Amino acid sequence: MKSLEEITKIIEAEIEQLDWSMPPQGLYEPIKYMLSNGGKRIRPMSVLMGCEMFSGNVKDAIPAALAIEVFHNFTLLHDDLMDRAEMRRGKPAVHIKWNDNTAILSGDVMQIKAYELLAKTPEKYLKQTLDLFSTMACEICEGQQYDIDFEKRQDVTAEEYLDMIRLKTSVLLGNALKTGAIIGGASNEDADLLYNVGINIGLAFQLKDDLLDVYGNSQTFGKKIGGDILCNKKTYMLITALEKAEGNTKNELLKWINASDFNPEEKIKAVTNIYDLLGIKEICEAKMDEFYEISLENLKKVNLNLENKENIFKLADSLMKREV
Amino acid sequence: MKSLEEITKIIEAEIEQLDWSMPPQGLYEPIKYMLSNGGKRIRPMSVLMGCEMFSGNVKDAIPAALAIEVFHNFTLLHDDLMDRAEMRRGKPAVHIKWNDNTAILSGDVMQIKAYELLAKTPEKYLKQTLDLFSTMACEICEGQQYDIDFEKRQDVTAEEYLDMIRLKTSVLLGNALKTGAIIGGASNEDADLLYNVGINIGLAFQLKDDLLDVYGNSQTFGKKIGGDILCNKKTYMLITALEKAEGNTKNELLKWINASDFNPEEKIKAVTNIYDLLGIKEICEAKMDEFYEISLENLKKVNLNLENKENIFKLADSLMKREV
Numbered sequence: 001m002k003s004l005e006e007i008t009k010i011i012e013a014e015i016e017q018l019d020w021s022m023p024p025q026g027l028y029e030p031i032k033y034m035l036s037n038g039g040k041r042i043r044p045m046s047v048l049m050g051c052e053m054f055s056g057n058v059k060d061a062i063p064a065a066l067a068i069e070v071f072h073n074f075t076l077l078h079d080d081l082m083d084r085a086e087m088r089r090g091k092p093a094v095h096i097k098w099n100d101n102t103a104i105l106s107g108d109v110m111q112i113k114a115y116e117l118l119a120k121t122p123e124k125y126l127k128q129t130l131d132l133f134s135t136m137a138c139e140i141c142e143g144q145q146y147d148i149d150f151e152k153r154q155d156v157t158a159e160e161y162l163d164m165i166r167l168k169t170s171v172l173l174g175n176a177l178k179t180g181a182i183i184g185g186a187s188n189e190d191a192d193l194l195y196n197v198g199i200n201i202g203l204a205f206q207l208k209d210d211l212l213d214v215y216g217n218s219q220t221f222g223k224k225i226g227g228d229i230l231c232n233k234k235t236y237m238l239i240t241a242l243e244k245a246e247g248n249t250k251n252e253l254l255k256w257i258n259a260s261d262f263n264p265e266e267k268i269k270a271v272t273n274i275y276d277l278l279g280i281k282e283i284c285e286a287k288m289d290e291f292y293e294i295s296l297e298n299l300k301k302v303n304l305n306l307e308n309k310e311n312i313f314k315l316a317d318s319l320m321k322r323e324v
Numbered sequence: 325m326k327s328l329e330e331i332t333k334i335i336e337a338e339i340e341q342l343d344w345s346m347p348p349q350g351l352y353e354p355i356k357y358m359l360s361n362g363g364k365r366i367r368p369m370s371v372l373m374g375c376e377m378f379s380g381n382v383k384d385a386i387p388a389a390l391a392i393e394v395f396h397n398f399t400l401l402h403d404d405l406m407d408r409a410e411m412r413r414g415k416p417a418v419h420i421k422w423n424d425n426t427a428i429l430s431g432d433v434m435q436i437k438a439y440e441l442l443a444k445t446p447e448k449y450l451k452q453t454l455d456l457f458s459t460m461a462c463e464i465c466e467g468q469q470y471d472i473d474f475e476k477r478q479d480v481t482a483e484e485y486l487d488m489i490r491l492k493t494s495v496l497l498g499n500a501l502k503t504g505a506i507i508g509g510a511s512n513e514d515a516d517l518l519y520n521v522g523i524n525i526g527l528a529f530q531l532k533d534d535l536l537d538v539y540g541n542s543q544t545f546g547k548k549i550g551g552d553i554l555c556n557k558k559t560y561m562l563i564t565a566l567e568k569a570e571g572n573t574k575n576e577l578l579k580w581i582n583a584s585d586f587n588p589e590e591k592i593k594a595v596t597n598i599y600d601l602l603g604i605k606e607i608c609e610a611k612m613d614e615f616y617e618i619s620l621e622n623l624k625k626v627n628l629n630l631e632n633k634e635n636i637f638k639l640a641d642s643l644m645k646r647e648v
Binding site: 024026027078081082101105107111113115116119123130131134137141142144145146149 | 347348405425429431436443447450451454458459461462468473
């Protein structure tokens with residue numbers, strides 16, 4: 001088995017080799033910019049690891065791994081445009097560095113390029129991986145739509161929120177592992193178990209993100225602490241707090257949510273205090289641990305020796321221990 | 325062989341049967357709106373006709389036909405957004421009826437749905453049709469990029485313009501006929517001939533469009549005559565006029581192009597007069613006829629009886645005779 005570092009190197013080398021030098025550069029240069037902009041490459045790595053654990057090699061899964069990474073970056077590009085987010089991984093978003101139309105059109109062509117890469121999957125597995133990919137891709141758009149819809153709603157439940165993040169973020173990781181497994185020749189049962197591994201790590205990962213945004217170490221987290229609180233982002237923590245809070249605490253929380261004129265530091269401190277009072281951190285951690293446990297249980301059930309699963313255990317562990 | 329009317333009916337019935345009723349409706353309703361908004365269905369019809377002429381049946385080509393129609397409508401949706409066009413086929417464009425983000429996201433999911441439909445093509449032909457589709461889809465985005473780039477340039481040549489419309493519009497028709505032929509079991513040689521048929525009809529069709537915008541009958545044309553002249557759209561006619569004009573005529577043409585304050589009717593009349601003086605109508609008609617002839621020559625070379633090619637001849641004829 002290759003080490004996680006070796007797998008990362010393979011992915012980086014393959015991404016580096018993708019050619020975006022053709023005309024018109026107004027269309028293709030932003031794609032090179034997006035893909036060379038770093039990122040943890042967790043999804044393409046998951047494809048290769050999902051494949052290697054069954055087949056012992058990763059070569060056949062490389063096109064699918066690249067397809068998923070290109071598609072993931074397409075979603076970031078269009079999401080940044082829709083959310084009017086100005087920065088991505090410390091650099092200006094494509095719609096800022098270029099313009100809105102470039103972000104639309106370069107994103108569109110990235111989606112096509114993702115399918116073009118996927119079509120290089122061995123023909124034996126092509127139809128199945130293609131169908132799984134399209135299902136996943138639609139789900140991600142559905143997740144983004146729910147995310148937009150939820151911004152206008154005041155009654156989003158924790159359950160609805162978790163389903164939204166399952167669609168918007170987790171299906172990508174589930175699909176990555178399952179697609180790798182299929183190309184590695186796994187049984188349908190094992191491929192489905194790996195899908196569940198990915199979905200549940202994905203959910204745990206997102207809850208970790210929500211937690212770090214409030215309780216992370218500002219030195220290591222990268223983003224500014226409290227950003228979600230300032231913009232009233234409907235995270236699992238805020239939704240749970242709104243469900244749990246009563247009386248004065250609820251009034252205080254609603255006051256901060258509806259305030260249009262406030263001191264940012266004061267709002268972050270006040271809402272964090274309410275979270276502390278209601279035990280929101282512990283509730284969120286418990287939920288996160290629950291998803292993580294389900295993920296590990298599914299991984300344990302996969303019909304392989306423990307050593308073949310080691311990389312996925314390591315990946316899951318690193319995603320949960322992260323402080324950034 | 326089915327009549328053109330029968331083929332239209334099959335397409336309309338199949339489009340009608342596509343289900344867009346699933347949640348979230350904020351994502352899927354605009355797709356239903358786009359697809360039920362009419363249009364001539366020339367591209368999906370071409371897929372079915374390309375298939376039927378070789379195999380005698382059209383069933384296997386239906387998924388590819390629908391994929392091409394959904395993809396075509398996706399390009400219209402995103403192009404309208406990028407061009408800030410307010411109307412499409414007499415109804416408000418999606419970004420007007422809903423908003424920009426809806427246009428982006430519903431367009432994105434249409435692209436995925438196009439691939440999802442295409443994946444239902446018989447597995448024997450899947451890889452080939454998939455690769456052709458992705459190549460075409462990238463080319464269409466490249467054409468749109470060139471179209472955007474050309475707006476900022478004053479030195480676009482007729483050759484560059486024709487290559488841009490080949491990418492932006494003709495490859496779709498070429499791909500439709502070729503994909504149909506492949507699924508109908510045509511030889512590679514015949515499939516390539518049909519590709520050329522489509523490319524050249526497509527080019528002739530676009531030149532006809534440019535012509536009608538200036539010399540069409542305002543009663544039957546649907547759009548307002550002279551729209552291209554008013555916005556200085558770099559059509560084949562304007563580019564050729566700029567190439568041909570000299571002395572006072574060139575100064576007069578440039579004056580109208582650079583005028584910021586003018587009477588619309590006066591500008592249309594003046595530029596049309598310059599076109600008349602330079603014989604632009606005849607030059608454009610000759611170029612259009614040239615493409616049309618190449619198209620027919622390619623069709624004649626296809627290794628089939630004349631009666632099997634009759635529908636394509638009829639389609640080409642109807643596209644050239646149209647006044648709308």
